[in-house]
Amino acid sequence: MLDVATGEVLASKSATTPLIPASNTKTLTTLAVMNAFDGEERFATTVVQPEPGRIVIVGSGDPTLLSVPAKAGTYPRPATTQDLAARTAEALKQAGQTSVTLGFDATWFEEPGWNATWPANYRDQVTQLSALWVDEGKLPAGGRSRTPALDAAKTFAAQLTANGITVTGEPTPATGSGDEVARVESLPLHVLVETAMNRSNNSYTEVLGLQLARHVGQPTTFAGSVAAIRAELTELGVWDEGTVLHDASGLSRSNLVTANMLAKAMLLLDSQPHLSVILDGLPTAGVTGTLADRFTDDISSPARGVARAKTGTLSLVSSLAGTTITDDGRLVSFAFIINGPPDGWASKVWADQATGVVASCGCS
Template identity: 40%
Template sequence: MVVGAGGVGLALALVAIAAAGPWADGQRVAERNLAAAREAAHHTGRTPATAPSAPPVLAGLGPGATPRAVPLPTGQGLDNALSPLFDDPALGAVRTGIVLDAATGQQLYGHDPDTPSAPASTTKIATAVAASQSLGGDYRIATTVVPGAAPGSIVLVGGGDPTLTIRPTPQGADPDATPASLSDLADATARTLKERGWTKVRLSYDTSLYTGPPRLAGVDDENLASVTPLMVDEGRIDPNSVEAAPRAADPANAAAQAFAGLLRERGITVDGDVRPGNAPAGEEARLAEVDSMPLSALVERMLTNSDNDIAEALARQTAISLGQPVSFAGAAQAVSEELGRLGLPLAGTRFNDGSGLDRDDRLTARLLARLLHTAADPAHPQLRPVLSGLPIAGFTGTLSDRFSGATSDAAGLVHAKTGTLTGVNTLAGTVVDADGRLLVFAFMASGTGNAGTAVAALDRLAATVSNCGCR
């Protein structure tokens, strides 16, 4: 049954990539091309014998589905395959796991799945579900400029979009796949000011949308900028950096200073110092506005790249939607509240942030798996970006360099969110087994001593589910 499974996974990866749509950086196109190249390399002049199982897997989640068309693995089969792997000391002191059928939600395997454990970045799955459910995939985050209270003054108002970039939007770019641009906002602001006969202004900036401390205790600022509703390029000092990189000490001030410079380049004199301030109360007409990519695209980007800044921003947008304080604590409460409304199992869980960087967060493998099963449910189409944003083993995001060597047969078959903190390693996502059945899994390990061996052990668990029919 294992022969040809890699080909099935690559074919499924192609379908999933094509369905997810393009990103501004062309990542989906690049993935599709890479998948096609690898598929060609694996071909031996014939279609793999298991290829016909791919359509039932995908159809099994759609209208009129027949989820039993592809056989389920048995609990005994999965227990025989997975339980010995859970004995691996590389998984540390606390190791939990669960496997569900994606179509029905039936539990097929469990290893202490209700034991709360540190989730690390798999917390982002919960944040993605809560934000998508409460706000909807078409929701966009606005950054605005409004007249100030004093004559000749304007206020740059942060709305919470961490992907706002200083770069101008490329001509012909898809607004559904392109970050909002501070340069475009300066263009529109300067144009409106000149129409009103203003060539000199005083500029302030408003960050009053968020409350509470802007930092998580003990978290390096290269992993997460100060959480503020106004920033450009996620607060990175070098806007071209994409990984963990030095951040501005005050991202909001840095963004406002950059905006002042852009206005000057467009013929508007910015008089005096740029200072924090508050936009006037009421419905003052906006001078200009730019909107973020839709929330569905933000969710995908957050999950694929494990983006901490987007995660904290989406948790706060959820807090705004639910009327909670727009702080770490309020956002955590909002995420938990929204998941409770979905009927998800929250016993033993504790949210302290939206990104999973807080070491005191606690989730269960059952909750992670149920989050993914709910995202696959046709009754919740607004949650589908939670699945399409998962990194693809051997291809994208935080799984691009995993599932090689002994686990390479699972490349393309495993789509999963990773989680890594010192002593904590997790993996949760979907996998196609050797019979073509789509399953949901969550594996969690705490107290691990070596990240490399712990990650390899988690990958073996997911690859084992992929490579067996387990009956």
């Protein structure tokens, strides 16, 4: 536990022992991303025309791209291929073209899309990574696509057809070159980060890791993503000796980080305005998100509505890291990582109660 204003260590036990953090890896990834970017960047999905009668849809890693608009009143409202198809059809008709063949280009990332440390049964938790997908690669009939770029292109082809453009043949891989016909752009990066954290979305966070790798000149692979995250965290003074990362989302059971790292990360998020957008994506204890149904007993309840924290859960792994105001008005950051508990629910209750004790203490 750290004092956010001074950095003073208020309490510590085994804080530098590397342990499996589960989804709290996302805290480190998003911190690294926001440290490297301005936060206003957007990632475009474009349609280009290498030659008359031929168009190519090109992805540049918008993780939130949808096929159709989100329901009215929902937040956020990402770009859609429906909009892109309408714009493309209008431009083609103005050029006197009503029939095309369609290619797709997802080479913005080199990564073939599946981490070697993820078991096959995680395919319901994360999509095969791609620089081009719609609806996070989730299939209408259920499950997740293993060919998300191809499926996105097929969706786009159907939408072009609905807009009066005949698409001849099946979409094929292609190089995106030629004049731009139409484009849609992602939400600003800071909103993508907020959304990834709020939903604890594995696919979104892995794409953000690849975007970070590309931005800083690393290969757009899992190894490049991890190298980029390490470099940013080292610059911030957060990286601890013995830390091991294999992915950006925390699905890998081979990841090892320290509670000290997570507490330092949370301190930075609550003390630096540029990074504080990540806090906007954290649930409030007993109120929102993954913490809505927690902090219900007398010991943990002092943290209800006060603490904001990121959870992490895998089999035999539980973590909780965040910030809270203590009873005497002190802002502190905290992190708990529990590995190997025989009772997963009991470990969550323990972390909630520890947070409640911190919130109710006079720590001055």
